[in-house]
Amino acid sequence: MDNRRSVPDILAGAIFAGIGLAFVVASLGYELGTPLRMGPGYFPLVVGGILVLLGLGIVVKGLVAGEAIEWGPVPWRSMLLIVVALVFFGLTLRRAGFLPAVFVTALLTAFASYRIKPVTAVMVAAGLTGMSILIFIVGLQLRLPLFGPWLTF
Amino acid sequence: MLDNLALGLETAFQLENVLYCLLGVVLGTAVGVLPGIGPTATIAMLLPITFSLEPIPALIMLAGIYYGAQYGGSTTAILINLPGESSAAVTAIDGHEMARQGRAGPALAAAALGSFFAGTVATVVLAVFAPPLARAALEFGSAEYFSLVVLGLIASIALARGSALKALAMIALGVLLGTVGQDIYTGTPRFTLGARELFGGLDFVSVAVGVFGVAEILRNLENETTRSAFVERVKNLWPSRDDFRRIVGPVVRGTGLGSLLGVLPGGGHVLASFASYSVEKRLSSTPERFGHGAIEGVAAPESANNAAAQTSFIPLLTLGLPAHPVMALMIGAFIVQGITPGPNVINEQPALFWGLIASMWIGNLLLVLLNLPLIGLWVRMLAIPYQWLFPAIVVFAAIGTYSLSFNSFDVYAVAVFGVLGYALIKCGCEPAPLLLGFVLGPLLEEHLRRALIISRGDASVFFTRPISAVLLALAVGALVVSVLPAIRRKREEVFVDDD
Known part of the structure; x- marks a missing residue:
């Protein structure tokens, strides 16, 4: 694992961040509630937020110290x-x-x-x-x- | 316990159950032999079909597919250096070398006998440890369950290979996908995009078949190669006296290690086979023989992965928590049959619980009896070209998914998850954590919310209840282990070993 940019890492991170963001935005449309009585939007909002952060983390890691992944052809x-x-x-x-x-x-x-x-x-x-x-x-x-x-x- | 085992044997020896057990192990061996089809995709495809069966034969058959595949995977690993299953990858190192030296027979026999011994011991382990664990689990409240699920999810990363960050993201994605559908407390439909079909949530079978079936096919179609089906005739099956002397220790140690690791969430059986190989190599007085056809290098990992395959049923049967994707599918199978897997199964369905355990021992016996004489037949199956095989997977997956609720929507979902799964796998993300997150996500949310309602919104409940606190501490430990670079490197070593 040498220090270099990794396109698959960036792509994976972007997919995660994108899907996470979609869930975050959609969660805001539901009642959030309070920690005591969580509404339907609370839990997905938190997990969606975590996914966005993880996705961004993977993108950053892909920019500075990416995993070397063999890409190969796409059928x-x-x-x-x-x-x-x-x-x-x-x-x-x-x-x-x-x-x-x-x-x-x-x-x-x-x-x-x-x-x-x-x-x-x-x-x-x-x-x-x-x-x-x-x-x-x-x-x-x-x-x-x-x-x-x-x-x- | 003897009464229970007697009940189990009586159930498992009923003709119908023996036949389904046989069917399961034969199917399992077949998919284990064939590279490109794993037990996960097979069980996902067959899940809808089991709907029409009684619960006991259905579960016996599905379990048979799973441990049968562990056997089948080793056969091809040894004979043609193509591990049908990831857990057999390490078997190929010395097993195939033995085959090249004309000692394929003893290698296959060592794998089969080692597996049988391991399966027998692990069945006893299961029978001894499952009941007390289930009793303990009955005391669990929502806080404990929440922490347990967190631990399960985190531990699955620590044990898996590849990037921990990506595995975490896959889990989070799985948990999010699990939130689709009606909210359990308020009934509000969430993330359904207006589709009625999504009110009940995404179908688990669609996700599993897409991610493990279709995505895998696309992966295989990247580089279509003609498989060399040429295999030398296997003669002299029986290992020599010297071989027997060599494998006793590795088999016993492999069984112990496998039984232990199998209980842990994540790819326990894969880790078990790699770890036991390293252990034997380190203990051996002649480590230089490893990699050049050492029979210990076949016996140990095969015993370990079979033992682990068996004991991975412990968390499922006692806590209702899957240790890996196949167990997640087994949860699906229980639910399809109207049974909630968890600590109550043992009391409410004793015939099922003990019958399933006893059937595993019978299944292991059947595997030894079937596989050694029939090795020629299995090998010939490899001559089936992949071009014939993968259309069958797609078609059976489509019919199976459709027949689950007679809804085309589920079939479209297979296509969506096939493409998404392929993209993610291509980017170096393992699919297993996604499925675990998807299955465990709803439990995570339910127990989190319930625990907080009971504690009146006081989040400290997760740390003040002792069992919950211990479980969370273990989860933090597992997280640290999987992220710390130094330890990670050590872990990679176990997986890579030197070949």
Whole structure:
């Protein structure tokens, strides 16, 4: 650990301070009360304040004596695809039904890998859909229709 | 105590419970073997499913996953130098060296037998120490509970690796996230951003699956490598007489150290395996053999982490406090079943309490019987490419989280916490303190407020009540230890060791 600036430290500190500040500001909108009878805002205000201080502390430490952290690549495409897959799942499960929702979610997720071939991805998605139906619908009796109102006539 | 153990064995030996125990340890071994999936994510995913089970088999199965994973992690550490679990990292040093010398069999056997011995002893430790602790905990008031939670949170930093400042911030963030939802005393909805779904608070499973499942997947997708699944055939499983003579001491010492450290909050089992390795190396008359295939270097950490895995149930079952994220998930499992974990469990649910303890011993036995003959099978699982595996994690996580309350909101929360968790991990923050803070935060607030109401706003109550004062003093001590640079360096040494 040599004395130097560390971007990850500064970033982490900024995230902490930012979230802490958001909670502090929001807490002020609730009744604070007194230490004897704390209102809903009291405790989050204090903890939020602590988080802001810790975050600033991490930023300062990152400026003067940061931790050496190996950064490495960020898989932006994978992140986007997995988020989209989860949102898609949440949006369509009820409407399109279990089978299509799971299949598309699995397919989108599979493409989050940079190395997967399209054919393999489709096979993985199909296999996963079958397994999910067996485990959750047949095995655990989850009450979800295989095909939802969008696909049944 | 014998009556109790008899009740426990009777419960645990019911066919249904044995089957779920078996299922748990098999699943646990599988996720322990596979790098990239840990017990935390697995248990989080399976938590919603256990809803449909009876409490006893559900908890037996989840516990099985946890200690099964400790076993599985060591198998890959030895055979292909890929610790499936962080606690097996130190096992890889000498274990893999032994495998390269063609002594994989004895290494695996030493790990399995050491773990079994440790598991057996730790089960007894649990049976002996849990009841008196639970009785003591029944006397605890809000002030004591508050101080206890503070101690638990702070101690988890002292024992974890990495920056103490960041770990503290992660705890604070977790506590804040725990305040989302209706205020317990006034019913005011807090930080809900107008979303009805947030009135009941953020779902614990969403946070856990996001931070430990999705974030971990993103981490693995940074550098996709093809795993070398080539493993030599394992022959000559049985250790020689000389091996046995060498491992007796390390196994016993590892078990003792592990049992002790496992009770402490934070990554007790990880620390236990590292610490016992250092101890054996220091005690050995031939320390130069360590790092070059010393069987003691496999037996000691494996015994230690298994013992610690077992005794980490003590704070959960007696105080209702989780020692680490997996135990936090176990709290979730208790709550899903309508049971409040804590000192009352032992009296109100004796069959569950003792059954769970007895099942751990059975589970350890099953692991030895299963794993030694089936090592070939586990190794073959490594041939499954990660591209097939991670979509399964995401899909099962989505279905599992959704089925918890049939609400899409919980699935979106998984995505949010996956990205946030990934960003924080990338910046060098360990995710475990966040989850502990999230689980313990509401307890912290409840007891703080209640203690102050009872004492009429007099904050000195935390220092004048003796137990509370001692707990807080210990917390301050733990904080000092984790922040002081000199001691920190010493701590890093334990973790790094020389390899």
